[in-house]
Amino acid sequence: MNKKIKKFSIGLISIVLIGFIFFLLGNTTTNAAKQGADLWQMAEAIEHENGQVIEWSLYTRETVNVKDEGQFRSKLVELKRKFPKWNWEQPNGENRFAAVGTNPSAVDSALQEKIQLISTLKNGHRYSYVIYEVSGQNWSNHIAESIKDFFPNRLALIYKEKPAIFSCIKGEFNDKMDNVLLLKAGKLLKDLHAEEKESLKEKDFYSVSAYSPDFTQAVPLKNSQMNVQIGLRKNGMGAKTTVVIGTPIITIEY
Numbered sequence: 001m002n003k004k005i006k007k008f009s010i011g012l013i014s015i016v017l018i019g020f021i022f023f024l025l026g027n028t029t030t031n032a033a034k035q036g037a038d039l040w041q042m043a044e045a046i047e048h049e050n051g052q053v054i055e056w057s058l059y060t061r062e063t064v065n066v067k068d069e070g071q072f073r074s075k076l077v078e079l080k081r082k083f084p085k086w087n088w089e090q091p092n093g094e095n096r097f098a099a100v101g102t103n104p105s106a107v108d109s110a111l112q113e114k115i116q117l118i119s120t121l122k123n124g125h126r127y128s129y130v131i132y133e134v135s136g137q138n139w140s141n142h143i144a145e146s147i148k149d150f151f152p153n154r155l156a157l158i159y160k161e162k163p164a165i166f167s168c169i170k171g172e173f174n175d176k177m178d179n180v181l182l183l184k185a186g187k188l189l190k191d192l193h194a195e196e197k198e199s200l201k202e203k204d205f206y207s208v209s210a211y212s213p214d215f216t217q218a219v220p221l222k223n224s225q226m227n228v229q230i231g232l233r234k235n236g237m238g239a240k241t242t243v244v245i246g247t248p249i250i251t252i253e254y
Contacts, residue, residue: 036145036146036147036148038167039056039147039167040141041192041214042247043056043169043171044191045188045192045245046169046171046243046245047171048191049173049188049191050175051173051243052172053139055135055136055137055170056135056136056137056139056170057133057134057135057136057167057169057251057252058151058165058167059131059165059168059251060155060158060159060163060166061129061131061132062130062159062163063127063128063129064128064130066117067126068126069097072097072117072119075130076099076117079115079130079158083103083115086101086102086103087101087102088100089101095122096118096119096121099116100114100115101114101116102114102115106134110137110143111135111136113133113154115131115158116130116132116133117129117131130158130159132155132158132159132163134151165217166247166248166251167247168244168250168251169245169252170242170243170244170254171243171244172241172243173241173243174240174241180241181201181206181241182201182206184232184243185206185208185230185232188230188243188245189210189230192212192214193212193214194210194212194228195210195211195212196208196209197210197221197224197225197226198221198226204233204234205232205234206230206233207230207232208230209228210226210228211225211226211228212227215228215247215248217247217248218248227247228245228247229247229248229249229250230243231243231244231254233254242254
C-alpha cells in the first residue's frame with residue numbers, strides 16, 4: 001500500500017472509530033445476536049460475486065474503570081473467575097498493564113476466542129479497555145448459527161454495558177480484468193443494498209464508505225451516516241483481488 005493510501009486509511013479509520021464510540025454511548029439498541037446475520041450477509045455478497053471467504057472476525061470493546069494496578073488486578077480476577085478454563089498471560093510493559101485470555105476449547109473448533117484487558121498510561125491519563133474477539137478462517141452457515149447462539153451470552157458475561165461491536169470479513173476473487181476493482185465494488189454495494197458516501201479510488205486500490213438499511217449500527221459523517229466499508233486491492237499483475245467488508249467499519253488489514 002503506498003503512502004497516500006496508507007495515510008488515508010489510517011486517518012479515516014481513526015476519525016470513524018472516535019465518532020462511532022461516542023455515537024454508540026448513546027445507542028442502547030445494539031442487538032448482539034444480529035452480528036452473525038451481518039457476517040452471513042457480507043459472506044453471501046462475496047460468494048455471490050464468485051469470491052471465497054478466507055477470514056472473518058467479530059471485535060468488541062468497552063471502556064472500564066481501571067485507574068491503578070490494584071483495580072487492574074481486581075478486574076483480572078473477575079474475568080478469570082468467569083473464564084477459569086481459559087489460558088491467561090500478562091504481557092505487561094512500561095506504563096501498561098495487560099492480560100490476554102484465550103479459549104483452548106472454543107465453542108466450535110473453527111473459532112478462536114480471545115479476551116484482552118488493557119490499561120495504558122498516556123500523558124498522565126490512564127485508558128483502560130476490555131476487548132473480546134472471536135474469529136476464524138472458514139465460513140459456513142453452521143458457524144453463523146453458532147455465533148448467533150453463543151455470542152450474546154459471551155457479551156453479557158464479559159461486559160456490564162453495551163460494547164462497541166465490529167463485524168468484518170475478508171475474501172478473494174480470481175478475476176484478472178483491468179477494471180475488476182470498480183466492477184466488484186459496484187456489485188458488492190448492490191448486493192448489500194448500500195449507497196456510496198465516500199471513496200478513494202486508485203489503480204490497484206479502492207476504498208468506499210457507504211450506508212445500507214440492512215445494518216443497524218451507524219457512524220455519523222459530516223452530512224450523513226455510514227455503516228459499511230468495502231476495501232478492494234489488486235495484488236499485482238494476474239494475481240488475486242483481496243476484498244474486505246466491515247460494519248460499521250473495517251477492522252481487518254488488507
